[in-house]
Amino acid sequence: MPPVRMQxxxxxxxxxSVGMEILYSFVIILCSLMVYYGTKExxxxxxxxxxxxxxxxxxxxxxxxxxRSFIKFLVYFFGVKAVREIPQFIAPLTLxxxxxxxxxxxxxxxxxxxxxxxxxxxxxxxxxxxxxxxxILLSDDAAWLYLGINIVLFxxxxxxxxxxxxxxxxxxxxxxxxxxxLLFAFWLLNVxxxxxPTIIGTYQLTVYLISLGIFMLILFKVLKRAG
Amino acid sequence: MPKRERLEIIKDILEILKDSRAIKMxxxxxxxxxxxxxxxxxxxxxxxxxxxxxxIDKQGKKVYSLSEKGFRYLEKYKTIIGFxxxxxx
Numbered sequence: 001m002p003p004v005r006m007q008x009x010x011x012x013x014x015x016x017s018v019g020m021e022i023l024y025s026f027v028i029i030l031c032s033l034m035v036y037y038g039t040k041e042x043x044x045x046x047x048x049x050x051x052x053x054x055x056x057x058x059x060x061x062x063x064x065x066x067x068r069s070f071i072k073f074l075v076y077f078f079g080v081k082a083v084r085e086i087p088q089f090i091a092p093l094t095l096x097x098x099x100x101x102x103x104x105x106x107x108x109x110x111x112x113x114x115x116x117x118x119x120x121x122x123x124x125x126x127x128x129x130x131x132x133x134x135x136i137l138l139s140d141d142a143a144w145l146y147l148g149i150n151i152v153l154f155x156x157x158x159x160x161x162x163x164x165x166x167x168x169x170x171x172x173x174x175x176x177x178x179x180x181x182l183l184f185a186f187w188l189l190n191v192x193x194x195x196x197p198t199i200i201g202t203y204q205l206t207v208y209l210i211s212l213g214i215f216m217l218i219l220f221k222v223l224k225r226a227g
Numbered sequence: 228m229p230k231r232e233r234l235e236i237i238k239d240i241l242e243i244l245k246d247s248r249a250i251k252m253x254x255x256x257x258x259x260x261x262x263x264x265x266x267x268x269x270x271x272x273x274x275x276x277x278x279x280x281x282x283i284d285k286q287g288k289k290v291y292s293l294s295e296k297g298f299r300y301l302e303k304y305k306t307i308i309g310f311x312x313x314x315x316x
Binding site: 039041042045046047048050051054112113164165168174176177180221222225226227 | 234276296299300303306307309310311312313314315316
């Protein structure tokens with residue numbers, strides 16, 4: 001039996017890892033687009049703002065996950081450890097779109113819940129998302145800064161959603177706000193996985209599986225409700 | 228009586244049109260239980276979205292009926308409300 005070379009094992013592990021990333025992103029993008037297109041008729045008939053921003057949020061999730069997997073691909077392709085080490089101009093551009101789309105996804109999901117009380121403020125989210133993206137691109141220690149911004153955002157959005165849930169009429173209350181908070185939390189972990197991959201380390205598969213579970217639960221509920 | 232929400236008002240107007248088959252503007256306004264200003268806003272929205280069909284009756288007066296899209300809204304109304312409640316939107 002020929003001796004097993006370390007390089008071959010590493011190559012094999014890398015291809016499994018790339019395959020896992022592609023499959024993970026593909027399933028999430030598919031779920032997000034199915035939510036977006038599955039709710040098209042409900043929005044066209046009702047013109048309801050909450051449905052509009054809920055749909056747009058999942059469109060932005062699909063875009064963000066596409067660019068997330070593209071960043072992962074670039075990292076593997078150039079054989080570097082982090083996106084900042086990629087030499088070409090494509091890295092900052094991809095990072096900008098990724099941060100903008102991911103910020104918009106969580107903002108719009110939050111806004112879909114609060115838009116009844118807080119009307120016509122959606123432009124503010126675009127401004128916030130662009131400002132966050134520019135700050136990250138211009139900053140030297142972007143990873144930790146972005147992580148900090150996302151942690152603050154996570155707490156603000158989670159508290160906002162809890163307050164909205166508490167103020168709802170008793171007969172309109174359900175426990176779905178917990179799924180939103182989990183979605184925000186696992187989105188945060190996905191961002192950490194891109195910017196500071198060493199923090200997630202061996203828990204990556206767990207994060208992926210739970211994230212998939214959350215997106216699939218939302219898709220299941222959407223298909224059940226919207227038909 | 229609690230305030231009706233936008234989607235419910237639309238459903239009520241469309242149900243009047245469905246039950247009446249063809250109705251003139253004044254009875255539609257009366258049955259909708261809205262002020263004339265609010266009714267005009269809703270009517271404009273529903274006409275613009277193609278939920279209402281306008282025809283001329285034998286006396287040459289304008290009458291209104293429910294379009295295919297209007298029927299679709301009524302069919303999907305419970306689904307829309309269920310969706311909004313389910314996702315706390």
